[in-house]
Amino acid sequence: MPMHSGFEDYLDIPGGDDFAEVTDLFVAGAQDMEPEEVLLMDGFTLMDAMSAFEIGEPRLDSGMILEEQRRPPFDPLTPLLPEEVCWILDRSFACEMEWHAGKTLSQSVFTILFVHHLPDINPEYLPPEEDEDPARPRWLITVVIRAAMLGLLKCCDFAWRELSKNRVHDIEDWQGEKCDVSLLEGVNSDLIMHLLDTASDWVQQSDLSDAQIDALCDRLYLRKTLLALYKLDLLKGVDQLWYHTTVGRELIDRMRTPDNPIPPDSSVHLAMDAYIARRLPNFMPIRITEIPPLGQIWDSLDAFLEFWAEIGHLVASPSLSLWKTAGQLRYSLHKRPACAFHRSLLQTLFFDKELVFGTYRPTRLVEQFFYETIGIPYPAITQAFKRSGPANPPASMQDVVERRIIRLMVPHIRSYWYNPPRRRRHLMKEVLQWHMLYDVMLKDVETHEPPDAETAAILRAVPLTARIWRLEQCREVILAGFQQELYAPEERPIAYWYLARVLDQHIACIEDVLPSVARDSGAYSELSFQADHLAALQMISTALIALTSMYITSTWKRISINFKRRYKWVLDPEFKTLTPAHPLPDLLSFPSMLDELLQDTLYSPSRTFELAENIAHRLSESPQEAVSHWDRDRRQYLRNLADACDRLKRGTPDSLIELPNLNVKTLKWIPDVHPWFPTVASA
Structure with a gap:
C-alpha cells in the first residue's frame, strides 16, 4: 500500500513488490x-x-x-x-x-x-x-x-x-x-x-x-x-x-x-x-x-x-490580570481542559521572539505588574525611588527587580496553560522565587528615606506586590492538591489549616496595600473583590479543619514526616536566608490551634458556611467589569462556591458540641462537583 501522501507518483518499494503470500x-x-x-x-x-x-x-x-x-x-x-x-x-x-x-x-x-x-x-x-x-x-x-x-x-x-x-x-x-x-x-x-x-x-x-x-x-x-x-x-x-x-x-x-x-x-x-x-x-x-x-x-x-x-479575546486584551483570570477560571471551574494545540498557541502568543503580546518589549510586563496589582504607574514608582534614594544609588537595583519580574512573569502566565500536574509543580518552585523578589524589594526600600507621605505610601506598597503574588501561588498550590486528589484523608485537615493561614495573611496584605491604591483604579476594584472572596474561602477552610479533624489517626511522628514531604516547597532551606515568609510552615502550632477551635462551643460550622455562601452570592450578583469577557465565568465560579457552601451548610452541625455525631464518611471530595471542597452525602 502506498504510504506517500504528497503529489508525486508512487515510488517502487525497495526490494521490489513481488512478494509471495506464505x-x-x-x-x-x-x-x-x-x-x-x-x-x-x-x-x-x-x-x-x-x-x-x-x-x-x-x-x-x-x-x-x-x-x-x-x-x-x-x-x-x-x-x-x-x-x-x-x-x-x-x-x-x-x-x-x-x-x-x-x-x-x-x-x-x-x-x-x-x-x-x-x-x-x-x-x-x-x-x-x-x-x-x-x-x-x-x-x-x-x-x-x-x-x-x-x-x-x-x-x-x-x-x-x-x-x-x-x-x-x-x-x-x-x-x-x-x-x-x-x-x-x-x-x-x-x-x-x-x-x-x-x-x-x-x-x-x-x-x-x-x-x-x-x-x-x-x-x-x-x-x-x-x-x-x-x-x-x-x-x-x-x-x-x-x-x-x-x-x-x-x-x-x-x-x-x-x-x-x-x-x-x-x-x-x-x-x-x-x-x-x-x-x-x-x-x-x-x-x-x-x-x-x-x-x-x-x-x-x-x-x-x-x-x-476565547483565544481571540485574550489576544485583544494585553493585560496580565485578564490572562491570569482566564487561566484561573478554567481550572477553578473544572472545565474540560483545552487541547494541547491551543495551550501551546496561547503560550506562544503571550511571549515569543522577545515580544510580549506580540507587540511590546518585555519591560511592558514590569509596568503591567505594578499598575494592575497596586494601581500605581511604574514611572511614578521610579520617581518615588529617585526622590527618596541615597545620593549615589546602586544603578543596578532597578535592573535587578525588572529582570526578576520578567523572568517570573513569563513562565507564570504560561503555566496557566500547562497540564494540571505540571502547573502545580511549577507553582511550587515559583513560591520561593516570589519571596526572593519580595526580599530584594524590601531591602531596597529600607535604604530609602521618603521625603513626604505620598512617597512613603508608594515605597511601602511596592514590596507588597511580590508578597501578594507569592501568597496567591501558595493558595493555588494547596487547592490544586485537592483538585488533583493528592491528599490522603488525614492530610486534609492540615491542608485546610495551612490554607486558612495563607488566606489570613493574604487578606491582611491586601488591607495593608489598599490605602495606597487609587479608589478609581481597576486595581482597587479587584483588590476589594479579592478581599471578600478570600474571606469566604477562609471561613470555609476554617470550618473544614474542625469537620475533618477526626481523620487524624496517625502518630505525630508520621504526621510530621508527611508534612515535610507534602510542603517541601515552603520548607526549602533558602527561605531561612531571607525575610521570614509568613505564614511560616510551623506544624507545631497546629495541635494548639485545633484544640482551641474544637473547644469553642459557640462556633457553628453550618452558620460559617451560610455566611460564606452569602458573600459568594453577593459577589456573583455584582458586575464583574474588571474581568471583561470572563464576567460570566467568574459569576459561575462564585455560584458554584455558594452551592458548595449550601450543601455543607445543610449537612453539618450547628455547633461543635454536635461534632461527634457527624459521620465523617459522609464527607465526599468529588472534583466534578466542586474541585476543592467536599459535599455531604446526606445533603
Whole structure:
C-alpha cells in the first residue's frame, strides 16, 4: 500500500513488490503440531522469546491478523454515493479531534486510508472514465475527497508545527509520531484552499440534489474554515478569527442533523482501517479506538472553535490580570481542559521572539505588574525611588527587580496553560522565587528615606506586590492538591489549616496595600473583590479543619514526616536566608490551634458556611467589569462556591458540641462537583 501522501507518483518499494503470500504455508505446517508445542530455531530459546515479551516490544505481534479482522483490499477509486462521501468527511473531523484529544495519528487521522492514497486519486494521473454512474461520479473522490484529505493533513501539519515548539510535552500532552507519513509539509496552504474552493464549485455545478449539495459544501467550507484558522496570524487578524469561528460554529449547527446510517455492506467502510499501525513505521503499541458518535464529534469540534474564540479575546486584551483570570477560571471551574494545540498557541502568543503580546518589549510586563496589582504607574514608582534614594544609588537595583519580574512573569502566565500536574509543580518552585523578589524589594526600600507621605505610601506598597503574588501561588498550590486528589484523608485537615493561614495573611496584605491604591483604579476594584472572596474561602477552610479533624489517626511522628514531604516547597532551606515568609510552615502550632477551635462551643460550622455562601452570592450578583469577557465565568465560579457552601451548610452541625455525631464518611471530595471542597452525602 502506498504510504506517500504528497503529489508525486508512487515510488517502487525497495526490494521490489513481488512478494509471495506464505500464510497458507504456515497454517499447513501448524496443523501437525500439538497444543502448546513450540518450534524454536537454533540459538533462539524460549527464554529469548519470553524476554521479548517482558521488554514490551510493541510491534512484536503487530502482524498477527485474526480471522474476524480480515477485510478485502481497499480500492480508493471505488465509486461512492454523496452520502458516503459525507460519512468519510465527518470521520475526518472526528479523527482530527481524536488526535487533539491525545491519541496518536496512527490511531486517528491515519486510519482514513484515503490519506495514504492521494497520488492514486489525483485526477491528473487518471484516464477519463467510461460509463460513469451518475449517482456515483468519480469526481466525488478525485476532487471532493482528495481536497478534504489534503485540507485535513495540512491542518495537522500546522498543528504539529505549533505543538513541536516545546511549549507542551510530546507523549505527556500530545502524540507527535508521524509514522513516516507526510503531512504535506512542503505544500502551500493557499493551493489547498484553492482546491477546496474548486471542489465546492464542482459540487454546486453538479446534478446532485439540493440536500446533497448543501451537505457536501458545508463540510468543505468547514474544512476550509479550519485551515484558515490554523494559518491565521492571530496577532494581526483577531477580527478574522472571530469571523471564522462564528462561521464554523454556524456550519456545525447546520450539520447537526439526524445521522443517516450507512449500510454495513457499503464499500465506504473499507476506507477506515483501525489497524493501520500494523503497516506503518510505528513505535507505539497497537491500540484500537472507536470513533465517537456523530453528536459527540460535533460537540468536540464546537468546543474546539469556542476556545479559539476565547483565544481571540485574550489576544485583544494585553493585560496580565485578564490572562491570569482566564487561566484561573478554567481550572477553578473544572472545565474540560483545552487541547494541547491551543495551550501551546496561547503560550506562544503571550511571549515569543522577545515580544510580549506580540507587540511590546518585555519591560511592558514590569509596568503591567505594578499598575494592575497596586494601581500605581511604574514611572511614578521610579520617581518615588529617585526622590527618596541615597545620593549615589546602586544603578543596578532597578535592573535587578525588572529582570526578576520578567523572568517570573513569563513562565507564570504560561503555566496557566500547562497540564494540571505540571502547573502545580511549577507553582511550587515559583513560591520561593516570589519571596526572593519580595526580599530584594524590601531591602531596597529600607535604604530609602521618603521625603513626604505620598512617597512613603508608594515605597511601602511596592514590596507588597511580590508578597501578594507569592501568597496567591501558595493558595493555588494547596487547592490544586485537592483538585488533583493528592491528599490522603488525614492530610486534609492540615491542608485546610495551612490554607486558612495563607488566606489570613493574604487578606491582611491586601488591607495593608489598599490605602495606597487609587479608589478609581481597576486595581482597587479587584483588590476589594479579592478581599471578600478570600474571606469566604477562609471561613470555609476554617470550618473544614474542625469537620475533618477526626481523620487524624496517625502518630505525630508520621504526621510530621508527611508534612515535610507534602510542603517541601515552603520548607526549602533558602527561605531561612531571607525575610521570614509568613505564614511560616510551623506544624507545631497546629495541635494548639485545633484544640482551641474544637473547644469553642459557640462556633457553628453550618452558620460559617451560610455566611460564606452569602458573600459568594453577593459577589456573583455584582458586575464583574474588571474581568471583561470572563464576567460570566467568574459569576459561575462564585455560584458554584455558594452551592458548595449550601450543601455543607445543610449537612453539618450547628455547633461543635454536635461534632461527634457527624459521620465523617459522609464527607465526599468529588472534583466534578466542586474541585476543592467536599459535599455531604446526606445533603
